[in-house]
Amino acid sequence: MPSKTRGSILEFRPPAAAEDPQEANRAFIAALRAGDPRAREVLVERYLPLVQRLVAGAMGVESDLVDVVQDVFVAVLEGVHKLKDPSALQSWIASLAVFTARGRIRRKRRWRWIMFVPPESLPDIPVRQSDGDTRMAVRATYRVLDTLPTDERLAFSMRFIAEMELTEVAAACRVSLATIKRRLARAEARFLAAAQESPVLKDRVDRGRWASK
């Protein structure tokens, strides 16, 4: 088991399965707080899939995915000393991922009016190894999501693209379940309206019951 003494922190190793998870988690957080490089690596190994999924869900698999993901981990490492409940580490990281993505989306929006790259020249949201239809649908989906208010967009993409449970979305967005449900309802309505204006998505959304709303 990893020791909490300062001298042995550099010898931190990931907890074995047989160890008490809570105790292991506490030791892990203590090592992170002490700046143990091995614990930092374990943090990335353990939570990268989660962070990647949430950031990519919010923004698409953009070329700056790595930048946002590293921002999340830096925020985790800088803020870990404030974490009171070690068992909440995962949901706290999820929340940081959502808020970091939100910050990036907002910053992009603020700069959009002065962007010297014409919108049509901006790189598409990439999806490789997909058929052409899917690729176009993904791009069109993120173009529509770009038109939604940021908080609604996040709720929508966390729920449907990152495939989080409602309660997880609420926790990650740090709002109540009722608020997240309201945001989702508004986002769905806006998404549907905007998708019907999209030549790529119109046929798809017209097929379902949403069209009758």
Add this chain to the structure above:
Amino acid sequence: MSAVKELMKEVAAAQKNELRRIDIESEVKHLVAARMAEGTEKSRVETRTWRWVSVGSAVAAVAAVVLVVVSLHRSPFLTFTIDAPTHFGQTGDLLAPPAGQAMAAVFSDGSRVVVGDSSHARIDFVDANGAMVTLDDGHLDASIVHRAQTRWVVRAGDYQIRVTGTRFSTVWSRRDHALTVRLYEGSVVVTGPGMAASGARVRAGHVLHATAQGATLAVAEPEAPAPQVVLGDPHAAEPVVEPLASPAEASEPALAPAPAAPDAPPAVAASPTRVHRWVASRATASARAAAQMSPAPSGAAHQAAPTPGVAPAAPAVAPTTAPLPGTPVPMATTWRALARRAQYHQALTLALAEGFDRDCDQLRADDLVLLGDVARLGGDVRRADQAYRAALRRFPDLDRPAFALGVMAFESRHDYRDAASWLSRYLHDHPTGPLATEAAGRLLEAWDLAGETARAREAARTYLRDHPNGPHKALARRLAGP
């Protein structure tokens, strides 16, 4: 299920596939470690600064006022000069140096853009955070100073090179629609034809070569000289960049030509002007970069690590001088010589004219594999398939054809079962071959993308056993399960 939810499921599935394919773990670890180290240093500085501030708050207040005044008087947009400190440029200005010379645009933040001999570029846009420069044809070197919010874009045809702070060199051939980007510092993201929509991140020490038919990323030749750009005084009297001589080169004449290939045209001649010297040195460096990316005639060549959106790099060859893209091809050349200069389309055209089918039956092993590489990188998958299969049939001991056939099935046809079959064959026939690690990684990806969960898991476990530190380890861990 509603149509929107179905659509979202499709988007989510596509994204999962994409995320499975990219492996950013080591990159994130490295960047986070660097940022934390930087943060620690910054926090030490801040602590010391705060101590001073607490002692002399009045001084700090005065400093703040000064800062506000200075910031109010700062121009929100960058300015730039062209060729002379007093010649201020405007948006839309052309950088078209006379023959044998280069032309430099020096920006007020210290960034520089230098356009080489026989090249054309223009400054399309400038704002507070950067500029957009379009390279119409030829050769451009850039040294961009990194600041918060730095945003520079260099455009070349349909390609965009997005920059936040770096030194790089780029060559764009308008005629061949071919782009070469070589990084000396930092990284850039290149988007455009022949690569995934997310583009390719090119890092220091790497060279990207892209055409509409595909892109290759190779490790740059380490001894190639990097241009040194003086950034301290953006309006220094002589806005000229000089090649940074390596220790080995320091004792040699500045323009000692690299050993030339027998059929390569002579390197750019030396000139008494410093600008011309720079152009000549860049031409040589670009030629080396191009040579680095061309396929080797040897079957046991090094395969560069794959980068998302970029086809596996062609094996490297010994450095040689070669013309910049756009230089006319000598009539007496051969398709092999063109291939060594990374001019795959021309090489393929010549090979077809000389008799591709006959070559498949008659060429010796190395040349036949090279012919397959030429066809693959020239964008003719069918011919590449023909050459590699012929190589495999005639020379069963060769390892590269099976691997190349697997890569083509994977990248070009997206036939993951076929890819898995070729890669399995490679690993069966050459379990310790030079491409075994890459083949094993591609194999688990192929089975995963083919939806063969059990086979993907088995391949992942084998991978972790045989290549525990391989580049696919993160994906292998995810697929291997508990």
